[in-house]
Amino acid sequence: MAPMYTAVATSVGRDGRSYSDDGVLDLTLARPKAMGGDGAGTNPEQLFAAGYSACFASALQLVAQRMKLDADDASVTAEVGLNALEGGRFGLSVVLRVELPEHLHNEQGRQLIEATHQVCPYSNATRGNIPVELVVE
Incomplete structure (x- = not known):
């Protein structure tokens, strides 16, 4: 499978x-202040x-378009x-808070979020590896 795009970054x-x-x-x-750092920069x-929020928001627009829904004002x-x-290891957990337009505060909006979670590359990469909670706001 050939990538559609490859991002390259060095840290x-x-x-x-x-x-x-x-x-x-x-x-x-920089390490965040909560972890004893000075907080003078961003962190992983x-x-x-x-x-993740940018990717999910992009996928949300794609899925909304496929479902013929207007979700232009949605944010993630x-x-x-x-x-x-345990054992000195570290892990991540994620809560995705999706703010939908008022007309999607219903079952259709929930279906949109669940379908987006199946399409989003970050969701597919993290599924089964870290807990991801979806919250509709």
Whole structure:
């Protein structure tokens, strides 16, 4: 299977820098204050939250179009938790908060979210690996 698109980024350290090969992305990385850092940059969890919410929002528009629904005003917020696991390991958890237009505050809106969860590449990558909770707001 050939990729439709390949993104390339390089990161140096948890307190370092992350940048894309085309120069569009160039970010300072820093531990969040909640983890004892100075919070003077972004972190992998924020980057994952931004990527997942953007991907889910894009997939939502595609699925809404397929279902002939107007979801142009929808927004997606991802809350990514960094969790301590046994044996000194770490894992992630995600809550996706989807704010739908008022006319989709019904079963049709719930079906849209569930169908989007099946289409979104991030959802497909995380399914069975980390807990993802879908919340319609």
